[in-house]
Amino acid sequence: MEVTDEERPLIHHLSPQDEDSQYTRDGTVDINDQPAQKQSTGNWRACFMILGAEFTECMAFFAIGKNLVTFLTAELHETNVDAARNVSSWIGSCFLTPVIGAFLADTYWGRYKTIVIFLLIYIIGMLILTVSASLPFIVDVPSNSGIRRVSVYLGLYLVALGTGGIKPCTSALGADQFDGADPVERATKGSFFNWYYFSVNIGSLLSGTVLVWVQQDIGWGVGFAVPMVLMMSGLAVFVAGRKVYRYKQLGVSPLTRVAQVVVAAVRNYRVVLHEDTSGGIEHSRQFRFFDKAAIVVPSTREKGPAAATSPWRLCTASQVEELKMLLRMLPVWASMVLFFAATAQMSSTLIEQGAAMDNRVGPFTVPPASLATFDVISVMICIPVYDAVLVPLARRATGKDRGLSQLQRIGVGLALSAVGMAYAALVEARRLALARASMPAMNIMWQAPAFAVLGAGEVFASIGILEFFYDESPDGMKSLGNAFAQLAIAAGSYLNSAVLGAVAAITARGGDPGWIPENLNDGHLDYFFWMMAALSLTNLAQFAYCSIKYRGKTI
Template sequence: MAFFAIGKNLVIFLTAELHETNVDAARNVSTWIGSCFLTPVIGAFLADTYWGRYKTIVIFLLIYTIGMLILTVSASLPLIVDVSSNSGIRRVAVYLGLYLIALGTGGIKPCTSALGADQFDGADPVERATKGSFFNWYYFSVNIGSLLSGTVLVWVQEDIGWGVGFAVPMVLMVSGLAVFVAGRKVYRYKKLGGSPLTRVAQVVVAAVRNYRVVLPEDTSGIDHSRQFRFFDKASIVAPSTGEKDTAAATSPWRLCTASQVEELKMLLRMLPVWASMVLFFAATAQMSSTLIEQGAVMDNRVGPFTIPPASLATFDVISVMVCIPVYDAVLVPLARRATGRDRGLSQLQRIGVGLALSAVGMAYAALVEARRLALARARMPAMNIMWQAPAFAVLGAGEVFASIGILEFFYDESPDGMKSLGNAFAQLAIAAGSYLNSAVLGAVAATTARGGEPGWIPENLNQGHLDYFFWMMAALSLMNLAQFAYCSIRYRGKTIC
């Protein structure tokens, strides 16, 4: 809830309180969200190598809470002192709090779902089947927090005050930490498997050092896959010329086990799937940036109520919360009868459906913006904000398929000692998508606002062409779907996907 309480309305906070431009605010939000999904690599490394998942979660929750405290105080400063002469200090405090939160997120996101999945015994057929539903309901519970943030807390922030709106999730964060620690004696814990990044690095270094080694033509006696054969050189003993060379040859940085080599190959095989998710998350990043800015210039009155633009993201959450039970109770049994798989759709099929829905959501947003612009330029009444709801709902449905699918995919396909790291790679796709969105926004602003032209995304959106931007994202999403289909057909993993 704390993450969504900040992220959903951050673009409004930055424009209204820190007086940032539309493009700067959208880029800063995307960069911050990207950082929140980049730091999980740090948390995953510490969890898999040194601390374990439980200890990592506790430590990073404390860092997160400190960041929330700083953000809450900085948001409350206008109630205490005149900040007009100290706006620079306030800006520093806001971003310090935000990036401490981003760091704290790093130990939570990759470890909570992995720790939850650890509670299921993979050797038990019943528990193994139940684990597939766990990821669905884990994502469902996350979206309960998102729903409350997008309705109650967004209203508190805009109608009562930003300080109170940030203080409430901070208190809930402390309460959640207490509840989590209270259950420490009943959790199942996995043994640490050493540094996964070190094992991967050893294979790369050993293969490069042994690049002159000729691979044997007959490899039937070696348990390894046929892809990326260059890395098989890491498990081949190089000819030695003396006692010193023999000792060096046994170094893990010159000679690795076949299982180590296969771990690296597993990660490399997953890269094309990971890359496909980057553009998907760049599209869904519009829900916290350009779609919010679009809603800010629409008629936000619905009957007697005034709807904050960020609250439209509630339709994303409602879509997720409706689609997950329907997927679990209706679609999976139907697909199971058709495919014979326990999970119904394969993980890659599930991701593909989500990628297609992201293209549909962007195309719909473009149509809405084109109509909104036509009305604004004809000086007719503004388009109602509820026309945005289907875009959020379609993108939310896409998340049910793609976001949950990628979590399952990376947990199941990652080597056994890299489960947290696998989840971190899934989160890293969100980070890369957010950074890509930030870069694309900057490039669009730089290339379209030339020669006195306002560009596609000016301060006054009525003078721009945000619809062109949405059409561009829809086209990129379709191309992304095509390359994903090609890669998924060729994919060969450690499980049948």
């Protein structure tokens, strides 16, 4: 760092210990690209503004996602199957775009700039969605007109794109505010993740209660406008804190490192292995095709040193092993796809099931989407119970510091997803029996245990997979590992959409109403839930087999 004449007298009077304590030692810089000062940057003063932006994004995301199936069926007059499929596809896109955001943040823009740009895209999407929801009241057009449908989906997918730059960057930028080389700040970083997860769940809780009620009882336009205004204020607060943030300097994108191995392996085919042990990673014999990426090809030697050492023609053995680590985690990742397909029912078929039930609870009328609140409450209760009760008990039984291993924790979550689907099937079978016997409708609160069980499953499986990918990913690819975990949610949502389409096509042949018709009393939604329960059990068996075979990364 270049020192100005004004700074020299101050630095001259500082001892080496004072200089060390004045600046962060993990390489972070301030907004002027100078070493970040501990007293004036980072820590909780910065995190509160970052958490504020994340909170407003979560309010907007859940305000749309929790009640979207109701909006599509009631306002756009989509069928139950089409609405459920479209909701799953949209949610899948919301968890697919973080790969784009993470790549841009790590390679070109940095986390702060990426968040600002994608927040603006998000707000534009919310504005279009708000206007489209209010369109029948602004101009005389049918509620399900083509122009309204186009504007709704344009707004939805701009929101999906916007969330892609926020989800992977806010947690990482928040973690950057604590000096990883300082023992005190490093310990405090764990508290930030607790508050980060807490803000996400509070946003979900408020959206599932207050905003869903506003949408149902006041109007969809107001229900979308409120979180849009909150996001605008969140953006203003976030930008106002730019001078106190700590910033990580850009390095080589992990996606680029992976792509280099694949391209070099395809290009290279001879056998002069370029050994490298600087990364400390032991050579493995799995996926040996990619070892060709660490081969020096004679033709590149003849073209000169620049060609021979191009990272797109020659990678280190450590770099090859990093890709192999990611590939070894693929079977575990695949098991999570079906888990998230099961939990996707909370924003699709379970909402449709609730709409066919008696939603009066005492003097209140409960919107079907509000039942997802029990998922959030379950998560918020299970996390402290897991830490305070289950971990000590499991630690005594297993002798492991964490109590359950990450794979064991994921396995419990997969089992709970099967239980949740089986319970939903039993409730639907009972609801159908009452409806066909012309008896009073089943009360919507019978759905609460299904949401609670699936929420408990998320505490085990969702958090477990994040820990698993963080620990098992190579040191230089932690962010890619987290993005990989997010991709499982996207894949699960897309799988749910495909399964719903297949079920509708197969069961509605020959004029039959099918399992999920417009009037659920004419169908068999319980058969669909039983099918998901059976698939979840099969998935659990496959996961158990993979867990036994999994050996983890070798360092």
